[in-house]
Amino acid sequence: MTKLRGAVIGVGYLGNFHAQKYKNNPNVELVGVCDHFPAQADKIAADLGVKSFHKPEDLIGQVDLVTIAASTLSHYELAKMFLQNGVHVNVEKPITATVPQAEELVAFAQKNNLKLAVGHIERFNPSVLEVKKHLKNPKVIELNRMATYKTRGADVSVLHDLMIHDIDMLFFLSGSEIESMIGTGSKLVSKELDTASVTFKMKNGVVGIINVSRVSSGMQRSVRVIQEDNTIFALTGTHELEKVEKGNGTPDELVKITKWTVNKEDALQKETDAFIDAVLNNKNPVVTGLDGLKALKAIEDVEKLIEG
Known part of the structure; x- marks a missing residue:
């Protein structure tokens, strides 16, 4: 079976762990990591033996799914860009900074049959x-x-x-x-x-x-x-x-x-595996974008x- 291609956007403290969990899943190839700070992206990429990206748009066409662990204020723009390019998205909580942003992402994902999961790890x-x-x-x-x-x-x-x-x-x-x-x-x-x-x-x-x-x-x-x-x-x-x-x-x-x-x-591994499984088998994520929207509201x- 061809592996899904994944990446993590935002590899600070938490994003680094997200990237490690992708590496542990046999159904995914971690294509690379991306961070607003190039030196941080380079460091984590070197640690994991993957490619470093300094601009998230450079991942378009190279990934099937991503996890967004960047700052909350950037969740909306990043998730929107990937969803508009047919990429399934797992975004850390809170889903976005505002309810209207979350509503837009949820509606777009549903309309286009894309998986939008939210990292409510509990x-x-x-x-x-x-x-x-x-x-x-x-x-x-x-x-x-x-x-x-x-x-x-x-x-x-x-x-x-x-x-x-x-x-x-x-x-x-x-x-x-x-x-x-x-x-x-x-x-x-x-x-x-x-x-x-x-x-x-x-x-x-x-x-x-x-x-x-x-x-x-x-x-x-x-x-x-x-x-x-x-x-x-x-x-x-x-x-x-x-x-x-x-x-x-x-x-x-x-x-x-x-x-x-x-x-x-390992709850984060289980969260990552569940998101990958939802994409692979066309299932609803355990924590959907709608769940994330409800919590934010x-x-x-x-x-x-x-x-x-």
Whole structure:
């Protein structure tokens, strides 16, 4: 079988990993990497033994699919250029800087039968998938994402940087749309929001609570789900899970607590492989452009709520 030809646009910290994942997939030939900074493109290309490109347009005609891991502000123009030239696109989250840009890309991809996938990597997190398996009739879904401050990513708010992961997970785990929300946030270091706490009422009655901060003393990612007869808690960074339910009624076991772990998996490799599989077998991506648009719309609504 002829291999698909792929490339990564934007090979900074995250894009470098994306390029490595392409190299690991037997169905793709990594044609090259491209970056706004020529020296960075040259360095990563040399490390991976592929060609370096300094202009993304030079890849047209040489690739079947690309991953865009450049700055958010460039997502729209880059994705549009490749889609208009018949190239399937996987773009890092958020899909674009604005909702109208995302709507245009989604409509164009659908009209022209092109795959547009969005890098909401938590959909491939084994802990999140394990929690999903245990859901029956969730009443409350609480998502917490705490990180230490880094200048990388600080050009956008904590909503676009971190909360967008949890918004997508809330849609994924609740299986519903947002009906209403209340929330607040603060700007401690940046010109943009650094913390946010929002409570959502979903249309199916589920209450969603999302707390994010990029000015915490340590890193933590967790999911807690309250159901009729149990509570499930997962540390999604370390893949430790806990289920609390009614015990057998004896004094020794009024409450039954079950703890377990799931195997760590390479979520970025799974994301890359899923995108390649969607192109190869003409399937919908696991996280579609429409999913990315929905998450971005919700983030913009949260931003309007908090900023007033």
